[in-house]
Amino acid sequence: MKQPGKVYLIGAGPGDPELLTLRALRMLKEADAVVYDRLVSPEVLALAPSRAEKIPVGKSPNHHPVPQQVINEILCDLALEGLTVARLKGGDPLVFGRGSEEALHLSSFGIPVEYAAGITAAQGVASATGVPLTHRGLASGVRFVTGHRQANGTLDLDWKGLACEDTTLVVYMGVSSIGLIAMRLVAEGLSNGTPVLAIANATTPGEKRVLSNLGRVVLDVRDAGLKSPVLFVIGKVVTLSAEWPSNAVNRLLTKAGGEAAGRLVHA
Template identity: 65%
Template sequence: MTGKVYLIGAGPGDPELMTMKAVRLLKEADVVVYDRLVSDEIVAMAPKDAKMIFVGKSAHNHPVPQDQINAILVREAKAGNNVARIKGGDPLIFGRGSEEAADLSAEGVEAEYVPGITAAQGAASISGVPLTHRDLATGVQYVTGHRARDEKLDLDWKRLADPMTTLVVYMGVANIGQIAVGLMTEGLDPSTPVFAISRATTPHERRMVSTLDRVAQEAREAGLKPPTLFIIGKVVSVYQAQQAELEKASAHG
């Protein structure tokens, strides 16, 4: 009898931000296939006798190519196992979950999505940067700052450079300079604030505030590494105001 594959969003990093359903299915799995962005604490929730398969990838380093990951999922399910495919964030936001589901369907294997809190949502909530705001941002756009196989980063800069939209850039450390230039070329103010957060919601979290014209240099000087998320827009001023108030209160003891 063929098993089932659950494409599970593990959230931004903090195990307590997983959904109850995600935790239950992970604890019931026969096989766990997990990514680099899934924390050790989350991996430790798996049953002691579960088969653990690491398929982590990073930029320019894919020890287990996507087609092989798909093949692993098919193989384990057809062996009668229920498979927990654990991904950081949500499986349908830059998670390639739909590609895996398509391969599984083609092979006659049932798949089910289990949503997770996205990296953007987790980073925004933990830091107090609103992704939308009545006076500052009427919408939000998610983009990836990474392209496979060294392809040129060719985004719709004009659409993205809307001053009343919050722009969230995933996987953008390597190309944040090019992204900033593209946005400024289309008219986005160089002084637009940028919030960068690395490994959000984990004990290793790092934060940085910059401006569009300085973010590439300052991210480099700060030594920010993936996974780092960039939030670009007026909404970052809310975070800046909160920090200023905290510093003021602290100074007055």
């Protein structure tokens, strides 16, 4: 019986190939086949060996041409052929990446799995914009949540716990639900003037940023034409952006309503 190959679950980072780890690059170079998501940038994919088979399995909102179970089977079939498989995932495979689901399936067939940690989108946004995720006196912690549920299910987050003005909230995959998110956070006590950074295609040449607040973010994101993937950073740390109006900081933290800040767009 042929010895099974192995699967590398690789975090491809938020897009900039310079943000790949050395471990991720080494694993990618060893691959006989590369199974990659939609959010893996062309620049990262270009680092794979030219001889390696490239298999796209990407999903987009409300469009999943390759269901997760089929992805599991593809990875399994390739490895059982004795191949070394690079499973490339945007960001980190263990942060909203279903890496553990795939690892469990592969392990049930005796297929070895190794991980390469990736820079998750929130970290990429922080380094690209200079907006920290924590900062003494502004945010003593950070929480990552997803703004999307499987099969468009109800977004049943811990709204009360998330509405903490001393914590930075990072929302992944939330462009279609940011209106609901903003409304629920305000209902639980956050000010309409709470600063928000929305950023599309972070760390890539197509990056686009919008600085706003909870009272205006839906309108500002719509007017700026931001499309998925969009990540939202919500909290006082956003005022540390070099693009934030310095004279608006105190007003944003004390006044409610859309007038607390105008929209700033940086592409």
